[in-house]
Structures are given as structure tokens and as C-alpha cells.
Amino acid sequence: MRLSSTGADALRTFSVLVSPSAAFIRRAFFRLLLSCPLACAAGVQSLIPPLDGSVSAEITPLLLPGAPVVKVQITVRTTVPGIREVVFNVQAEGLSLEGDARLDGAAEGEWRVTKGAVDLAAWSGPAISRFAPAAAGSVGGQVQITAAGTLRGGVVGGGAEFTLEGGSYENPVNKLSVTGLSAKVRIADLRTVRSEAGQVLTWESGSFDQLAIGGGRVRFRLGGNAVHIEEARVAVLGGELSVPRASVAFDATSYSLAARLTGAQLGAMLPLLPPLLASARGSLDGRVELRSDAEGIRIESAHLALRNGETAELRFLPTPGIVSGQLPATVRKYYPGLVALETGGIPLRADRLELVMNAAGDDKGRTAVVALEGGPADPALRAPLVIDVNVRGPLDKVVAFGTHSRLRFGGGK
Secondary structure: OOOOHHHHOHHHHHHHHHOHHHHHHHHHHHHHHHHHHHHHHHHHHHHOOOOOEEEEEEEOOOOOOOOOOEEEEEEEEEEEOOEEEEEEEEEEOOEEEEEEEEEOOOOOEEEEEEEEEEEHHHHHHHHHHHHOOOOOOEEEEEEEEEEEEEEEOOEEEEEEEEEEEEEEEEEOOOOEEEEEEEEEEEEEEOOOOEEOOOEEEEEOEEEEOOEEEOOEEEEEEEEOOEEEEEEEEEEEOOEEEEEOOEEEEOOOOOEEEEEEEEEEEOOOOHHHOOOOEEEEEOEEEEEEEEEEEOOEEEEEEEEEEOOOOOOEEEEEOOOOOOOHHHOOHHHHOOOOHHHHHHOOOOOEEEEEEEEEEEOOOOOOOEEEEEEEEEEEOOOOOOOOEEEEEEEEOOHHHOOOOOOOOOEEEOOOO
């Protein structure tokens, strides 16, 4: 039984936003975006002139090699004794921040970013190079920023709102692309990177190698140096892959996900099935346990089956003897429908189709079980079939995903 890398890679797409390589991306962009309002507030405190007036400077972001030069202008005026009104403006290629602050004589008080924008295409390269050198890919889109907070005792506090529109992600190494990314994230505490529940990230479409990926939606919150997924869904294989709840640390190098696959179309899953079928109709539901680490995505276990009361229709590639060859000639003559099935002349109707995989093995030592019950779709051809396929031993020795695939079964290398 052989599974092609194109179909198998479908299971990887769901984890693109929370994969180990994407952990580098998360760290890079959290640092980049969160640093915008925090740096403005801290910069106001450090660059504010001792007297009323203006000061301007050009700053080279030393921590982001290759980033554009940033121009900063700060204007200060005293409106009432002891209170100074500050207006700041930060401009660079792909970056614009405007805001103000109201400070006392100790340079403490309140600050705001009233208008901000970051072009990710201009800043993603330097951010990834600095914070995520092992990550491949590029990010595009516009992020709008507003923020407000306080300056107390040399500590910058406050929250911010980030709105992403027209976002995209390209990873040529893994042949992955995602388009139509959008999000609105409200950070309640910039210092601890904490948000309220119900933050949402969506995308419209994408592709993985030759496989088309549909729209997706992730509802989450941030806190405790982690992304807490409240619910995530992505259209794939004609159905939907979903994760009800999970937590992934910003710097996670491995994690597990319990996913559910609903309505996966057998026709779309043909690359995942043995090369015996010319066509297939029907849908499967079930669960998939995934583990992600530096080596890729590992399938720990899976259980997929037809829904109760539903059937599937499978048409074999011409393979004479695949079933009848296992039967005595005296039996074959009573079931001419078997020959019609094997040559692809008529489809097989499956009343039961179930796939169970467990990389650790079940109590009988089986790592995979395929169970099928049915017969010819033509009722005139009587040939009831009950097929059970048991696999023992490492599944990686049985299933080949292709030399470039990083999808593995548990324990396999």
C-alpha cells in the first residue's frame, strides 16, 4: 500500500500556523508588531527635549539588519504648569506611526498611538532574519495599529489593537502558500502579551504542492507566553479538519493536536489510498491525532469511517484476480460479479468502510486495520465481500509518502 506525498501533505496544512517552523514566525512577528507601540512610548520618554520645542532623529534598527532607516520627530509644548503635551511621528519605508503623550515633570503619564501601519512585505524579511533565521518563507499584508497606555516608574504599560488585511504567506521550501489572511487582535497587556478570548484569524485559500486548500478560521487567545486555540477549522479534502482546543507555546519545538476530520471526500483522498482505485465516491468522518516536531508532522493514530446509514462507491483499476484469485475456482463460478469488480466494469458499493491506525499498535499488535463490507453496485450481480486488512509493524515501512514529505507515522524516521 502506497500513499503519495501530495495527498498526505494535506494533513500538514492545518498546522501551518502552529508548526515548529511557524513558531519562529510567531516569535518574529509578535516581537516586530508589539515593539512598535512599546518603542514609541519608550522613545518619547528617552528623546523628549528638556524644553518646549522639537527634536528629530534618524535611527538605524541595529537589531533588524536590512530594515529601513526610521525617522522620528517629537514635538513638546507645555500647556499647563507641570504638564507637557508630546506629539510624535515615526516614518520609514513600510512603517508609519503617529501618536501623542501627556506627561508630568518626571516624564510619567499616558501615551497613545492614534494611527499606525506596518507593511509586512517590507519588514518581514529583516524580522525573520533577526528572530527566526531557521524559518523559510515570506509574509505580506498591511497591519493597522492603535495603542494606548501609561508610563510609570520607567515601565511602559498598555494595550493595542492590530488589524491585518490582505495578508499572505509563501513558503517555497515546503511549496506552501496561503492568501487572503485577515485578523483583528486586541492585546490587553503588551508587556505580558495577553489578550481576551475570541481573537480571530482567517484565510481564504491556499495550496500545498499540487493540493488546493480552502478557507480556514482560528479563534484563539494569547496569554502565558502561548497561543491558546479555542477552535480552528480548515477546508481540506472536500471536508473540514478541525481542532476544538489546544495550547502552543510561542517557542514550542514540538506539540500534539487532536483533530477531527469531517466529510472528507473519498475522491479527494485517492492519493492517500492504495493505487487500486480508478474513482471513489462517499465521505469519511473521524479523528486524527497529530504530533509536530522539528522533523515534521507525525500521525500518532487515526480512526476514519463512513457515517451510519451511508455508503461509498469504489471503482477498481483493472486488476484481475485481486479478490477472486484468493478463492477456489469452485467458489468463483458462483460469483461472476467479482470479475466485473476487478476489471472496473462495475463499482463496488461499500456499506462499511473503516480505517484505524495506531502507530504504537493495538492489543493485538496491529498498527493499521482496514475493514470493508459490500458488494457489486449492480444488485443482479451477487458477490458479497467482507475484506479485512491487518498491518503489523512500523507503518513507515508499509506506507511511502515520497522522499520530500515530512509526514510520518509515530516512531518512524
